[in-house]
Every structure is written in C-alpha cells, then in structure tokens.
Amino acid sequence: MVEKLPLSKRLPKRHTWTEAAFRVRVQEWARTIGVQPTQVHLRAMRRKWASCSSRGRLTFDTGLLARERGFGDFVIVHELLHLRVPNHGKLFKSLLSVYVPGWERWRLKKA
Numbered sequence: 529m530v531e532k533l534p535l536s537k538r539l540p541k542r543h544t545w546t547e548a549a550f551r552v553r554v555q556e557w558a559r560t561i562g563v564q565p566t567q568v569h570l571r572a573m574r575r576k577w578a579s580c581s582s583r584g585r586l587t588f589d590t591g592l593l594a595r596e597r598g599f600g601d602f603v604i605v606h607e608l609l610h611l612r613v614p615n616h617g618k619l620f621k622s623l624l625s626v627y628v629p630g631w632e633r634w635r636l637k638k639a
C-alpha cells in the first residue's frame with residue numbers, strides 16, 4: 529500500500545520533482561521505450577498514481593511530485609509500457625524489470 533506522505537515527512541527538494549522536470553522525464557522515458565503518448569496530464573487523483581487511456585493519453589497524480597524520483601520513474605515507465613503492452617502479463621513485467629529494477633516494492637494503486 530502506498531499512501532501520500534504527510535507534509536512533514538516529504539523529501540528534500542532535490543529528491544523530488546518540479547512539474548517541468550517530471551514532464552521532461554516522461555519524454556525521456558518515452559524515447560527510451562520507443563513510444564509516444566498523445567497527451568500527458570497532471571492532476572490530483574484519488575485511487576491511483578496514474579492512468580493510461582487506450583488512445584495513449586497519460587494522466588499522473590500531482591502527488592507524485594512530492595515523492596522520491598525512483599517511485600516517479602516506476603509510475604512513468606508503468607504507464608508508458610502500456611502503450612506497447614496493454615496488460616500486466618509476463619512481457620510487461622520483464623520489460624518493467626529491465627527499466628526499473630526492484631519495481632516490485634511499489635504499487636500503482638494507493639490502497
């Protein structure tokens with residue numbers, strides 16, 4: 529279970545993201561993975577850290593900006609990989625392991 533950290537427990541700025549840095553990171557990962565999202569949105573989300581539409585529109589929770597960058601990479605790569613692999617099967621998990629080793633410690637759902 530991954531919950532939002534209370535303000536007092538948030539990480540120092542250099543470990544977190546600005547929105548601009550986050551968006552750049554999405555584009556870097558998209559190039560690496562070889563996909564191109566049609567749109568990238570950031571907004572407050574309640575149940576999940578991100579989602580992906582069948583048309584390639586990605587939405588990320590603004591709460592990610594206050595989390596460590598490793599977690600952000602996990603969420604970004606997870607959603608971008610869905611533009612290539614629409615499920616969570618073996619191929620999906622092995623690609624995720626290539627790009628984000630140790631991703632198993634994280635969850636995309638919040639509760």
Ligand SMILES: [Zn+2]
Pocket residue numbers: 606610616636
């Ligand atoms: Zn997924």
